[in-house]
Each structure stands twice: as structure tokens, then as C-alpha cells.
Amino acid sequence: MTREDDLLTAYPPDTEVPAAAVAEAFDASGQVLVVLDDGPTGTQSVADLPVLTRWEVDDFAWAFGTPVTAGTTGGRPAAAVYVLTNTRSLDPEEAAQRNREVVTNALTAARAAHRSVTFTSRSDSTLRGHFPLEPDIIAATVQEASGQSTDGVVIVPAFPDAGRITVGGTHWARGPEGTLVPVAQTEFARDATFGYGTSVLADWVEEKSAGRYRADAVLGLDLQLLRTGSPDESTVAIADGLDAATERTPVVVDAVTENDLRRLALGLTEAERRGHTFVHRVGPPFVRARIGQEVATPLTxxxxxxxxxxxxxxxxxxxxxxxxxxxxxxxxxxxxxxxxxxxxxxxxxxxxxxxxxxxxxxxxxxxxxxxxxxxxxxxxxxxxxxxxxxxxxxxxxxxxxxxxxxxxxxxxxxxxxxxxxxxxxxxxxxxxxxxxxxxxxxxxxxxxxxxxxxxxxxxxxxxxxxxxxxxxxxxxxxxxxxxxxxxxxxxxxxxxxxxxx
Structure with a gap:
């Protein structure tokens, strides 16, 4: 039986990264995240953001122009927009078509609103869903519409609030009394539609892509890298690690805490400043960390x-x-x-x-x-x-x-x-x-x-x-x-x- 405390002793300790620092860096980039949510539960980690269940151009125009009423971005238009695609309930062909429609219409609305768009494919923290289909379709549609290629697909399934973490490239589910269970040994891995046989994310990528992406070609950003020194130092280290991504290279990322996700967010912003482009395949808390939202207090x-x-x-x-x-x-x-x-x-x-x-x-x-x-x-x-x-x-x-x-x-x-x-x-x-x-x-x-x-x-x-x-x-x-x-x-x-x- 694996204990979380024992597993983490091999890595540097968690240290605080202010959400405000992440928000400032993200706002300076001028981006808006368009989050294609394959089920509505991806919104559970954020607050005061617009969500759409329809994706016509005028719906995106509303979302891009809707100011939030609270949170780190004040009265400015929201830093992220959720689109409820519900593709986890669709067959692969339907899911692909829906992703194309969302990306195409979002890009059209973004051009009219003079917004720069980055796409995030939000899926299940227990690894169920259409992968690699959805990030592939998003990247291909962006390239067809704008000529922009995608260097890396950043895979971050961790959802610490719900007990799912990634350490050393292995995805874990928290059990009782500080224990960890490899996610492939949980009931979620036996899903009738999206089941899988490994908890090692690089191997999972190879399995789900039927060998198109070999495990040894997957980039890994582990806790040792993410927790390198100060936030400024880890920002550079993460961006350096992402420099190797090209032609949709899968990149699997460790995360145990919100601070790990914020360090990743800063590194992604720096890598984008260097000219790299990414599509994200993530669990729910990634967006909150990526745009620098504080962790919201539960509603009363x-x-x-x-x-x-x-x-x-x-x-x-x-x-x-x-x-x-x-x-x-x-x-x-x-x-x-x-x-x-x-x-x-x-x-x-x-x-x-x-x-x-x-x-x-x-x-x-x-x-x-x-x-x-x-x-x-x-x-x-x-x-x-x-x-x-x-x-x-x-x-x-x-x-x-x-x-x-x-x-x-x-x-x-x-x-x-x-x-x-x-x-x-x-x-x-x-x-x-x-x-x-x-x-x-x-x-x-x-x-x-x-x-x-x-x-x-x-x-x-x-x-x-x-x-x-x-x-x-x-x-x-x-x-x-x-x-x-x-x-x-x-x-x-x-x-x-x-x-x-």
C-alpha cells in the first residue's frame, strides 16, 4: 500500500504561489481560455465565469463581452469561457464534429471581439473521455482556420480537491488515511466506454492513442521540476522543459496542490511568450490556476x-x-x-x-x-x-x-x-x-x-x-x-x- 507522505518525500516541499501573480501574468498575455467541457462538472473549481450550452457565434460574443461580478479580474471581461459540449456522452464521430463547430465559432467571434483565444479540453480527472481525439481535433481545426500549429498537448488530469493527484508520472486516487491507489485499480478504469489498463500517464497516452504516441516520446514535467526554487526560477525551468514540444507532443504534468498548478500556469505563460502554442487536456482545477483565480469559498x-x-x-x-x-x-x-x-x-x-x-x-x-x-x-x-x-x-x-x-x-x-x-x-x-x-x-x-x-x-x-x-x-x-x-x-x-x- 502506498502512502502519500512517503511518496512525496522524494520531492521538494510545496511552497506558496500567489494567485494574483498568476492572474497578472495571464492578463498581460491578452488571452481568453475557451474551455470545451465534455461534461458540465468542469465548472466546479471556478467562480464568476460565463458558461454556454450552445455555441453559436452570438453566444460567444455574449460570453466574451460578459464582465464578471467578482474574483480576480474585477469588472473586465471574463478570462475564461466554458462551453458545455457534453461529448463524453457522444460517439467519436459526433464528438469530433462538435469540437470542430465550437472551435470554428469561437475563433470567428474572437476575431470580431479582438480577443486572443487558447483552447482547453476539460475532461475527467479519472481519465475517462475521448482522448486523444478531442485535443487532436481542436489542434487541427485551429490550424485549418488560422494556420497556427500546436506544439504540445499539455495533459493535467490532477484534481486534488477530489482526491486525484499525479506524482512521478503516475496518476493516483486518494484512499482512506493518507493512502493512494493507482487510478487504473479504481472502478473508473472499468468504465464500459472509456476503460483503460494503466495509471502511468505516458503509457496511458500510448494505450489510448493505439501506439500513435509512444510512451518514450511523451514529455514529462514532474514535481522536481515544478518545485524548482522560487516561482520565477520554476517558471523558467518549466518553459525550458516545454521548449522540446513540437507537432502536438503529449506533455504529462505532475500536480499535488494548487501551488503546483499555479507554477505550471506561470511556466505555460512564459513558454507562450517564447512563441510556443499549446492545447490543454485537463481536470477541473487547471483553469482556476491557469487564469489566477483564488480558491473560492463555498456558497452559503x-x-x-x-x-x-x-x-x-x-x-x-x-x-x-x-x-x-x-x-x-x-x-x-x-x-x-x-x-x-x-x-x-x-x-x-x-x-x-x-x-x-x-x-x-x-x-x-x-x-x-x-x-x-x-x-x-x-x-x-x-x-x-x-x-x-x-x-x-x-x-x-x-x-x-x-x-x-x-x-x-x-x-x-x-x-x-x-x-x-x-x-x-x-x-x-x-x-x-x-x-x-x-x-x-x-x-x-x-x-x-x-x-x-x-x-x-x-x-x-x-x-x-x-x-x-x-x-x-x-x-x-x-x-x-x-x-x-x-x-x-x-x-x-x-x-x-x-x-x-
Missing amino acids: AEAIPIPADASPGGLVVVGSHVGQTTRQLEALRRRRPRVRVVELDVERLLADTGDPVAETADRVTAALAGGDVVVHTSRTLVTADDPAASLAIARRVSAALVAVVRQVVATRRPRFVVAKGGITSSDVAAHGLGIVRAIVRGPMLPGIVSLWEPVDGPARGIPYVVFAGNVGDDEALADVVGTLSATADTSTPTDQEQPRD
């Missing part, structure tokens, strides 16, 4: 506005089937026994028996009049014999949940909506609630679980919480719902004030 009930016409109850939509989500759902039911629970029967849905969507929507709508409601799919995961068929089943189930939400919201506006699971969160946002443009207001838990403020559509003003399936401890969902429910009556003890088993 007092900071979450509720629409005046909202129902007494909020709606929690659970689609994820990972064990973490099931445990969190059980904890929510234990701690909040008055929450009404409605199940969407997946076997009936797939067998085309009756109309389980309409029946479920009717039950949820009626229950919202009395308080909070959880609607979830039946907990037995249904898969097929091949990845494509499994993905098709997942998309059909997600579409049914979306239809439930759409029918509910057409009749009754919930006080809030929480969506649990990556594909679920994306589909509920774009199709269930009709969100096209929103502002990410901040996290509900430290570094994870983001709250959006929709600025258009039927969900305008309804707090929308994006909650990945694979983050948070067993009590996390109950904690989030407790905070949101406390907005209903601040004289009633919140969920956090009630004893836990």
Missing part, C-alpha cells in the same frame, strides 16, 4: 437567491451509477427522511412498457408542493456487450430523466435543481431546463460541486447545481441539499445542524 444559503415564484420544494435528479453516488443518495435519505423519493424504472423504460416518464413526472410535480424531491433511476446499472451499445443505453436513460425534468418545470418551478452525474447534469441543463447562457457563481463544497445562475430560458434565476458522480464523500449530497433547503426557512435548523448516524 444566504448567498443563494431563490425566485419569488418558486415551489416549496427543490428537485434532486440522480442519474450517475458509480458507487460513490449510490452511497451519497443513501446518506441523503437517511439524514433527510422527509425528502420524497421517486424512482424512474429503467427496465420498464427500455422495455417500452407503459409511459414511465409521464408517470414519474406527475409524481414529482405533485410532491414538490410539499417539499424537496429526489428523482433517480433504478440503481441497477444496465449495460450491453460493447461500449457503443452501453453508451446508447446511457443516453436513452438520460433522455428520459431530462424529459421528466422538462415536464415538471413546465408545470412547477422548483426552488433549486441539483443534477447528480456528468451526462445527467449536462442534459438536464441544456434540455431539461433549457439553459443556453449562465454564470458559474461558485462551489457548494470546497473545490467541488458548482452552482450556476441561468440567465435565460424557463429556468432563469433557478439555482442549478452541477454535481459530478465521482466527487465528494458519502455525506456530500446531503450537505449540499441541506444548504439549499436552508434557504426555504432560515428559522428551521439546517441539515448540517442535525446529528449524523
Whole structure:
């Protein structure tokens, strides 16, 4: 068994890097990051940034011109824009086409707005998603549109807030009591569509690219390099290391703390100043560090506005089937026994028996009049014999949940909506609630679980919480719902004030 403390003894200690220094360097570069988020959960590490679920040129024009209301960049236009592509739920051809459309339209809008764009492909910190397809398509589309080649694909899956770190080129998941588990030994590596067999990132690149990129050709930036001396010294060391990148060289990067990510950000800015160009393939916290945002404090009930016409109850939509989500759902039911629970029967849905969507929507709508409601799919995961068929089943189930939400919201506006699971969160946002443009207001838990403020559509003003399936401890969902429910009556003890088993 590997202990984190033992593993890190071989490397220099972590030292503070001010976010303001990173923000100053990034602002001076004149860039805006366009983040192609393959699921909506990438926003969980940032605050006060625009997010789009549609990517027409006029949507980018809105996002490029939208000033943030808080954070390090003051009232200037946002330093980053998120685009919810939801490509993790698509097959490779559809994912490629969607990436092309986003990049093409972003470049068109950026030229009109006189903004310089760098593209970031945000994906899963447990290595699931379309790789190397997505960064390849982004780089190729940029080159076709502007003639600009890409020197390196910078791969940073680390998500320390959620327990995923990279040390010595190996990607780890934190376990109990300071232990580490190689990520290939977790349930995420057995994903029916995006599974893999190694935790060594260079080998993972070779595996996922079917040998097109050999492991020995992958550049590595380890903690020894990132933690070289002062931030000024490490900036130069990192940029020197990146000088070797050419023709989309994969670059895998260690990261254990926010300071490691900030040092990388400074090094990337210096490498770009030298004339290098990169596409990023990253986990959620990279963008926060790259633009120099401070780590946002979790939102409190007092900071979450509720629409005046909202129902007494909020709606929690659970689609994820990972064990973490099931445990969190059980904890929510234990701690909040008055929450009404409605199940969407997946076997009936797939067998085309009756109309389980309409029946479920009717039950949820009626229950919202009395308080909070959880609607979830039946907990037995249904898969097929091949990845494509499994993905098709997942998309059909997600579409049914979306239809439930759409029918509910057409009749009754919930006080809030929480969506649990990556594909679920994306589909509920774009199709269930009709969100096209929103502002990410901040996290509900430290570094994870983001709250959006929709600025258009039927969900305008309804707090929308994006909650990945694979983050948070067993009590996390109950904690989030407790905070949101406390907005209903601040004289009633919140969920956090009630004893836990």
C-alpha cells in the first residue's frame, strides 16, 4: 500500500504561489481560455465565469463581452469561457464534429471581439473521455482556420480537491488515511466506454492513442521540476522543459496542490511568450490556476437567491451509477427522511412498457408542493456487450430523466435543481431546463460541486447545481441539499445542524 507522505518525500516541499501573480501574468498575455467541457462538472473549481450550452457565434460574443461580478479580474471581461459540449456522452464521430463547430465559432467571434483565444479540453480527472481525439481535433481545426500549429498537448488530469493527484508520472486516487491507489485499480478504469489498463500517464497516452504516441516520446514535467526554487526560477525551468514540444507532443504534468498548478500556469505563460502554442487536456482545477483565480469559498444559503415564484420544494435528479453516488443518495435519505423519493424504472423504460416518464413526472410535480424531491433511476446499472451499445443505453436513460425534468418545470418551478452525474447534469441543463447562457457563481463544497445562475430560458434565476458522480464523500449530497433547503426557512435548523448516524 502506498502512502502519500512517503511518496512525496522524494520531492521538494510545496511552497506558496500567489494567485494574483498568476492572474497578472495571464492578463498581460491578452488571452481568453475557451474551455470545451465534455461534461458540465468542469465548472466546479471556478467562480464568476460565463458558461454556454450552445455555441453559436452570438453566444460567444455574449460570453466574451460578459464582465464578471467578482474574483480576480474585477469588472473586465471574463478570462475564461466554458462551453458545455457534453461529448463524453457522444460517439467519436459526433464528438469530433462538435469540437470542430465550437472551435470554428469561437475563433470567428474572437476575431470580431479582438480577443486572443487558447483552447482547453476539460475532461475527467479519472481519465475517462475521448482522448486523444478531442485535443487532436481542436489542434487541427485551429490550424485549418488560422494556420497556427500546436506544439504540445499539455495533459493535467490532477484534481486534488477530489482526491486525484499525479506524482512521478503516475496518476493516483486518494484512499482512506493518507493512502493512494493507482487510478487504473479504481472502478473508473472499468468504465464500459472509456476503460483503460494503466495509471502511468505516458503509457496511458500510448494505450489510448493505439501506439500513435509512444510512451518514450511523451514529455514529462514532474514535481522536481515544478518545485524548482522560487516561482520565477520554476517558471523558467518549466518553459525550458516545454521548449522540446513540437507537432502536438503529449506533455504529462505532475500536480499535488494548487501551488503546483499555479507554477505550471506561470511556466505555460512564459513558454507562450517564447512563441510556443499549446492545447490543454485537463481536470477541473487547471483553469482556476491557469487564469489566477483564488480558491473560492463555498456558497452559503444566504448567498443563494431563490425566485419569488418558486415551489416549496427543490428537485434532486440522480442519474450517475458509480458507487460513490449510490452511497451519497443513501446518506441523503437517511439524514433527510422527509425528502420524497421517486424512482424512474429503467427496465420498464427500455422495455417500452407503459409511459414511465409521464408517470414519474406527475409524481414529482405533485410532491414538490410539499417539499424537496429526489428523482433517480433504478440503481441497477444496465449495460450491453460493447461500449457503443452501453453508451446508447446511457443516453436513452438520460433522455428520459431530462424529459421528466422538462415536464415538471413546465408545470412547477422548483426552488433549486441539483443534477447528480456528468451526462445527467449536462442534459438536464441544456434540455431539461433549457439553459443556453449562465454564470458559474461558485462551489457548494470546497473545490467541488458548482452552482450556476441561468440567465435565460424557463429556468432563469433557478439555482442549478452541477454535481459530478465521482466527487465528494458519502455525506456530500446531503450537505449540499441541506444548504439549499436552508434557504426555504432560515428559522428551521439546517441539515448540517442535525446529528449524523
